[in-house]
Amino acid sequence: MSHPSQPEPTKAWSGRFSEPVSELVKRYTASVFFDRRMWQQDIRGSLAHATMLARQGIIGDGDLADIRRGMAQIAAEIEAGQFNWNLDDEDVHLNIEKRLTALVGDAGKRLHTGRSRNDQVATDIRLWLRDEIDVILARLGDFQGALLDLAAQHTDTAMPGFTHLQVAQPVTFGHHLLAYFEMAQRDRERLVDCRRRTNRLPLGAAALAGTSFPIDRQFVAEQLGFEAVCENSLDAVSDRDFAIEFCAAASLVMTHLSRMSEELILWMSPRVGFIDLADRFCTGSSIMPQKKNPDVPELVRGKTGRVNGHLVALLTLMKGQPLAYNKDNQEDKEPLFDTADTLRDTLTIFADMMTGIRVKPEAMRAALRQGFATATDLADWLVKRGLPFRDAHEAVARAVRMAEQKGCDVSDLTLDELKSFSALVDENVFAVLTVDGSLAARDHIGGTAPQQVKAAIERARARLAAD
Ligand code: ARG
Numbered sequence: 001m002s003h004p005s006q007p008e009p010t011k012a013w014s015g016r017f018s019e020p021v022s023e024l025v026k027r028y029t030a031s032v033f034f035d036r037r038m039w040q041q042d043i044r045g046s047l048a049h050a051t052m053l054a055r056q057g058i059i060g061d062g063d064l065a066d067i068r069r070g071m072a073q074i075a076a077e078i079e080a081g082q083f084n085w086n087l088d089d090e091d092v093h094l095n096i097e098k099r100l101t102a103l104v105g106d107a108g109k110r111l112h113t114g115r116s117r118n119d120q121v122a123t124d125i126r127l128w129l130r131d132e133i134d135v136i137l138a139r140l141g142d143f144q145g146a147l148l149d150l151a152a153q154h155t156d157t158a159m160p161g162f163t164h165l166q167v168a169q170p171v172t173f174g175h176h177l178l179a180y181f182e183m184a185q186r187d188r189e190r191l192v193d194c195r196r197r198t199n200r201l202p203l204g205a206a207a208l209a210g211t212s213f214p215i216d217r218q219f220v221a222e223q224l225g226f227e228a229v230c231e232n233s234l235d236a237v238s239d240r241d242f243a244i245e246f247c248a249a250a251s252l253v254m255t256h257l258s259r260m261s262e263e264l265i266l267w268m269s270p271r272v273g274f275i276d277l278a279d280r281f282c283t284g285s286s287i288m289p290q291k292k293n294p295d296v297p298e299l300v301r302g303k304t305g306r307v308n309g310h311l312v313a314l315l316t317l318m319k320g321q322p323l324a325y326n327k328d329n330q331e332d333k334e335p336l337f338d339t340a341d342t343l344r345d346t347l348t349i350f351a352d353m354m355t356g357i358r359v360k361p362e363a364m365r366a367a368l369r370q371g372f373a374t375a376t377d378l379a380d381w382l383v384k385r386g387l388p389f390r391d392a393h394e395a396v397a398r399a400v401r402m403a404e405q406k407g408c409d410v411s412d413l414t415l416d417e418l419k420s421f422s423a424l425v426d427e428n429v430f431a432v433l434t435v436d437g438s439l440a441a442r443d444h445i446g447g448t449a450p451q452q453v454k455a456a457i458e459r460a461r462a463r464l465a466a467d
Contacts, residue, residue, distance in 0.1 A: 011088075031330050032085055035092045037337065039078050041127035042092050043071050045120060048223040049203060050111055058213050059110045066107035070100045091330075092124075093117050114213035115206060118237040118325040122202035125332070127224065129246055132340040133195045137188060137467075139347035140253070144184045144464055146354035148457055151177040155453040158435045159274065159364035160373055167371020170435045173359060174457070175448040181460050183256040188467060190249040198242040201226040205233035208324035238324040240314065240332045247311040247336065250343045251304075257350055258304040261297035264357075268294050273363040278356025281349075296349060303342050310335035368435050369409050372400045377432045377441065378410060385424045395421040409433075 011017075021029070047068065054064035074096055077083040089095040094117075101108030154173035161171035201224060204210065204217035210233045217229045230236035267274035277294055285291035313335045321328055375396050382392035396410075399421045403410045410418075411433035418425045431437050443449040446456075 026087060029090065029327070030087050031091045031333065032087060032089065032095055034337065035121075035124075035330075035333055036085055036095070038124045038128050039092055039096065040075070041124040041131075042096055042120070043075055044127060044224065045123045045203065046096070046111060047071055048220045049115055051223065052216050052220045053110075053113060053213075055219065056214050056216055058113055058215075059107070063107035063110050066104035067100065067111055070104040070108060071096075073103055074099050091117070091121075093120050114211040114215050115203065116208075116237070118207050119202045119205040119233075121329075122205070122237055123224075125240075125336070126198050126200065126202065126226075126242065129198050129243065129336070129340070130195060130225075132344070133191055133198065133246065136250075136340065136344055136347065137191055137195075139344055139351065140184060140188055140191070141464060141467070143347050143351040143354070144181055144188075144460075146351045147177050147181050147184070148460055148464070150354050150357060151175075151181070151453070152457050154359060154361075155457070156450045157359060157361045157364060158368060158439060160367050160371060161448070167367065167373050169376055170368055170373050170438045171448040172439060172450055172453050173361075173364065174450075174453040178453065178456055178460065180256065180260050184253070185460075185463065187249065187253045187256065190252065191246075192467075194242065194245045194249050196227065197245065199225075199227045200236075201229045202236035204229065205236035208234055208237055234324040238321065238326070238329070240318055240329060243332055243336050244311070244314045244318065247307070247314055247339050250339045251308045251311045253343060254300070254304040254307045254346065257346060258301045260350075261300040264297040264353075265294050265301075272367070274360055274367070276358040276360065277353065278358070281353050281356055296353060300346055300350065303346060307339050307342055310339045365435065372403065372410055374433045374435065374438045375400055375410060377438045378429065380441075381429060381432045382422055382424055387422060387424060392422075 050059065050064050050067045053059040054061055074083065077099075083095075083099070085095055086098075089098050097108065097111065100111065151174040154177070157173040158170050159173050159176065160167040161169050161176070201217060201221040203220050204215050221227075221229050264275065264277065266272055268277055277297075279292070281294065281296040282292045283295045285293065314332060317328055317331050378399065379389065379392040379396045382395060383389050387395070399410055399413060399418060402417065403413055406413075411430060415425070415427055415429075418429060432441070440449050443452060445452065
């Protein structure tokens with residue numbers, strides 16, 4: 001029942017104001033066109049709050065029943081695309097509250113007792129981000145699983161490992177892929193950690209100082225699945241560090257995917273030719289009929305800049321704000337939403353792209369013959385025969401120079417030629433100069449020997465399953 005003595009305000013605060021805002025200011029200050037995507041979280045939070053209010057005797061059981069009924073209808077309207085989102089009502093919170101009041105009258109007006117939009121919005125974002133992190137963790141797991149499947153097919157596939165983009169030493173392609181698994185595993189840890197700090201309840205902080213009503217925050221936290229309540233009301237409504245942390249973790253995921261993208265692009269270049277990417281991740285050129293361009297990895301590299309930018313935007317948004325809530329914080333949502341969307345889509349596409357990589361082992365092996373990749377093995381071999389490492393390094397450097405002048409690999413030099421660099425050389429040396437000998441020799445945890453890579457994949461699968 002509405003109280004006829006009270007004129008219906010057009011705005012939640014309008015009794016205080018003598019002139020309306022201009023159309024432009026209304027548009028400028030409104031957030032409903034982007035924050036309405038938190039409508040489910042907003043309703044969930046309101047229902048938990050209302051349940052607590054009724055349980056504490058702050059509102060009546062009839063009010064609670066009305067609020068529940070009204071919210072059920074609102075949810076149905078939004079889902080059906082029939083909800084009338086209105087710029088005049090500024091944001092998702094006021095839009096829903098206004099509709100609730102239209103549907104159920106006074107109970108709708110009582111919902112905001114002991115609450116402010118400041119703790120309400122902080123609660124909504126945390127609920128939203130918590131759910132997003134769960135989806136993103138699942139997608140990250142899919143990507144890691146796809147990496148392991150590909151690595152398992154290539155535990156013996158030799159390719160050059162690079163430093164300075166120069167051929168350095170032989171590695172297996174499986175080993176190379178496992179490097180990205182490790183990066184992703186740390187990304188996973190960061191996201192799990194960020195989720196813990198996100199999963200705290202701000203409600204109860206009200207505008208900034210708490211509320212004079214006898215609320216039960218613990219009860220609300222339990223209903224919403226929060227691990228704990230935010231301990232300080234001023235902090236609860238004002239800080240967005242959990243969103244910044246998420247963006248930092250997301251930037252690192254994207255950075256890792258961007259590095260891998262750069263490699264895919266290089267490997268797919270006809271000058272390298274280590275892999276081919278499935279057509280569904282590439283596009284042609286509108287003018288050059290022969291082209292097949294690795295658009296997806298290029299876009300991942302590009303979108304990493306966008307996500308990094310969001311991190312900087314949020315850091316900058318926060319840095320000048322005095323306690324407690326300031327409207328600046330409304331600007332947290334678009335960067336946060338876009339970060340989560342970009343990351344989720346990127347991971348989904350990337351996992352699929354792993355299954356669309358066709359490896360060209362012959363090209364990888366051929367590249368190993370272009371960079372004296374087993375020179376270190378020769379040096380190590382001499383050291384094992386008593387030569388100090390620096391002397392061995394020098395002897396091999398001279399052998400490499402001779403091979404370079406002759407236009408061949410070190411393994412193509414004759415025994416006599418090799419002996420001219422060190423009297424310790426004998427015919428057994430040729431075994432260590434082979435690529436497979438070099439790979440097999442790196443036989444310890446974290447090394448590239450095929451049997452180590454196989455074992456590492458098994459451990460990685462177990463770690464992934466344990467999360
Ligand atoms: N739309 C606002 C936001 O996103 C909600 C909180 C507004 N609070 C206020 N006192 N103006 O932050």
